[in-house]
Amino acid sequence: MMKKLFWLAAAAAFLLCVQVARVYAHHAFGAEFDPNRPVLLKGPVTRVEWINPHTWVHLEHVDDKGKKEIWMVEGGTPNSLLRRGLKRDSIKIGQVIIVDGYQSKDRTNRANGRDITLPDGQKFFMGSSGTGAPYDQPGKDQRKY
Amino acid sequence: MMKMKSPVAAAFLLFVSSLPGAGPRTSEGKPDFSGLYDIASLTPLVRPKALGDRLTLTDAEAEAVAKQEAALSAATNRASDPNRKAPPAGGDGSLGPAGNVGGYNSFWVDRGKGAFKIGGKWRTSILTDPADGQMPELTPLGKQLAAKSAVRGRPNRGDAFWITENLNPGPYDDPELRPLAERCLLAFGVSAGPPMLPVMYNNLKQIVQTKDRILILNEMVHDVRIIRMSAQHDPPEIRKWLGDSVGHWEGDTLVVDTTSFGDSLGLDRASRNLHVIERFTRLDDNTLSYKFTVDDPTIWTRPWSGEVAWPKTDQRLYEYACHEGNYSFTGILKGARMLEADALRKAGK
Numbered sequence: 001m002m003k004k005l006f007w008l009a010a011a012a013a014f015l016l017c018v019q020v021a022r023v024y025a026h027h028a029f030g031a032e033f034d035p036n037r038p039v040l041l042k043g044p045v046t047r048v049e050w051i052n053p054h055t056w057v058h059l060e061h062v063d064d065k066g067k068k069e070i071w072m073v074e075g076g077t078p079n080s081l082l083r084r085g086l087k088r089d090s091i092k093i094g095q096v097i098i099v100d101g102y103q104s105k106d107r108t109n110r111a112n113g114r115d116i117t118l119p120d121g122q123k124f125f126m127g128s129s130g131t132g133a134p135y136d137q138p139g140k141d142q143r144k145y
Numbered sequence: 146m147m148k149m150k151s152p153v154a155a156a157f158l159l160f161v162s163s164l165p166g167a168g169p170r171t172s173e174g175k176p177d178f179s180g181l182y183d184i185a186s187l188t189p190l191v192r193p194k195a196l197g198d199r200l201t202l203t204d205a206e207a208e209a210v211a212k213q214e215a216a217l218s219a220a221t222n223r224a225s226d227p228n229r230k231a232p233p234a235g236g237d238g239s240l241g242p243a244g245n246v247g248g249y250n251s252f253w254v255d256r257g258k259g260a261f262k263i264g265g266k267w268r269t270s271i272l273t274d275p276a277d278g279q280m281p282e283l284t285p286l287g288k289q290l291a292a293k294s295a296v297r298g299r300p301n302r303g304d305a306f307w308i309t310e311n312l313n314p315g316p317y318d319d320p321e322l323r324p325l326a327e328r329c330l331l332a333f334g335v336s337a338g339p340p341m342l343p344v345m346y347n348n349l350k351q352i353v354q355t356k357d358r359i360l361i362l363n364e365m366v367h368d369v370r371i372i373r374m375s376a377q378h379d380p381p382e383i384r385k386w387l388g389d390s391v392g393h394w395e396g397d398t399l400v401v402d403t404t405s406f407g408d409s410l411g412l413d414r415a416s417r418n419l420h421v422i423e424r425f426t427r428l429d430d431n432t433l434s435y436k437f438t439v440d441d442p443t444i445w446t447r448p449w450s451g452e453v454a455w456p457k458t459d460q461r462l463y464e465y466a467c468h469e470g471n472y473s474f475t476g477i478l479k480g481a482r483m484l485e486a487d488a489l490r491k492a493g494k
Contacts, residue, residue, distance in 0.1 A: 009195065011206065011209035011210040011213045012213065013193035013194075013195040014187065014189070014193050014196075014202075014210050014260070014269070015187065015210065015213055015214060015217070027242075027324070027326060027327040027473050027474070027477065028241075028242040028243075028244045028297075028301075029242060029244050029247070029248060029249075030242070030244015030245055030246060030300075030301035031244065031327070031477045031480075032473050032476050032477050033244075033301075034303040034480070035234075035235055035237075035246050035301055035302065035303045036234060036235060036236075036302075036303040037234075037303070038231035038232045038233065038234050039231050040229070040230055040231035049470060051469045051470030052464075052465050052466050052467050052469050053465075053467045053470070053471055053473070054470070054472075054473065056470070056472065072472075074249070074472075074473070075249055075250075075253060076249055076252070076253025076254070076346065077253065077346055077347055077465070078463075079347050079364065079463045080253045080254075080255060080346055082463055083460055083461070083463075084252065098225075100229060100230075100231055100232050101232065102232065102236075102246040102247070104476045104480055105303065105476070105477070105479075105480025105483060106476045106479040106480040106483060107483060108476070110472070110476060112246055112248075112249060113249045113250065114232060114246065114247035114249065115225050115247075115250060116249075116250060117224070117225050117227065119227055120224070120227055121224040121225045121226055121227035121229075122224045123222055123225070123250055123252065124250075125250050125253070
């Protein structure tokens with residue numbers, strides 16, 4: 001039992017170290033988005049930009065006063081979409097999504113996609129179950145771990 | 146295919162290439178490292194302090210690491226409350242690059258599923274020297290520079306602290322003060338290297354090997370390192386973003402020596418006096434060992450070394466045209482200007 005606890009402690013320490021160490025990404029979201037401007041957006045997808053360094057999903061949101069506005073939500077690198085088996089037409093225009101995040105500091109209608117889900121709460125971007133992506137094919141991924 | 150001088154030579158080459166772990170060879174008889182590699186791994190550069198001097202994990206520990214990562218991934222993929230509200234005002238407390246506003250769904254992150262193995266043993270850190278797996282001490286100048294760049298890592302409160310605290314220059318004063326990655330230059334720190342180490346995503350490398358040149362293409366930001374074989378270094382007044390790399394073979398090990406960096410480098414903290422030696426060796430048919438030694442006496446009080454496994458992959462490497470839509474950079478700079486205007490208004494200026 002003690003031994004098992006040690007393994008778990010070692011695993012937790014290890015992963016924490018990775019969280020802190022793997023900070024190399026395109027940019028820190030903290031530089032771009034304002035923690036004092038939280039947003040909850042809901043509406044149909046109007047456009048998807050598959051561009052580097054980050055994907056942007058546009059949606060039509062209706063604000064508290066009933067005014068329609070287009071927001072852009074920042075996702076990750078489109079290379080991840082490809083590797084996880086998504087194609088351009090996997091993301092349907094008109095699909096209603098819910099996004100929570102923070103508005104950009106420049107106060108345009110941009111936010112980070114802190115959590116992007118379908119109306120029932122399921123994640124909009126999921127790992128690629130059943131899509132035939134490399135991740136789904138045991139033995140195809142030559143890493144042995 | 147080379148022309149065989151004699152059946153004996155052909156038989157010899159056939160024999161050598163059939164040795165366990167020998168892998169394919171070029172027509173010159175050198176190991177042929179050409180191919181695609183995905184170096185994503187959970188093994189961190191610096192060892193968790195709790196593991197002390199231990200370089201390796203037991204199988205059970207490695208399994209626990211992989212299981213915890215899988216559980217974390219499953220948890221973050223679970224459905225959210227469809228009736229959730231906006232996240233808390235003032236920030237969600239997230240640390241690191243998520244900077245108090247959260248990152249994005251884990252779908253986008255590809256940092257590996259477990260630790261990597263060298264010689265059948267799971268590694269606790271990429272660093273192998275110093276033996277405690279920790280970075281060596283910085284020189285006084287190194288400490289001074291580190292303190293200066295720490296301004297960028299200040300917690301994000303959504304205010305222009307550099308105005309209220311009179312910091313000059315402020316971290317957003319000039320586009321060239323921003324990190325290279327934000328500016329789409331070099332591949333997000335240590336991804337382009339040298340040394341080339343795992344990052345959060347897009348960890349693919351492609352090696353293309355000829356007799357005189359060995360090229361390493363990094364997916365991000367499609368940087369290509371061109372290693373000139375058996376060549377002299379360019380004169381030191383010629384400075385390069387990725388340094389000047391020359392290579393030679395020591396038996397079946399490819400040794401790459403890189404100097405002549407400019408003032409902007411992939412390796413965090415390093416200076417233009419950086420000198421990196423890398424050693425590529427085949428571990429088995431599907432894995433290379435990538436060893437490196439970093440020497441920069443301007444920044445660190447002693448050299449440091451490490452090792453990473455480079456597993457082959459059958460995934461595809463995709464284009465990464467970073468300037469294609471780098472909206473975030475203009476957003477970051479414009480956002481800083483607006484926060485500054487707020488701070489000045491508040492101060493009645």
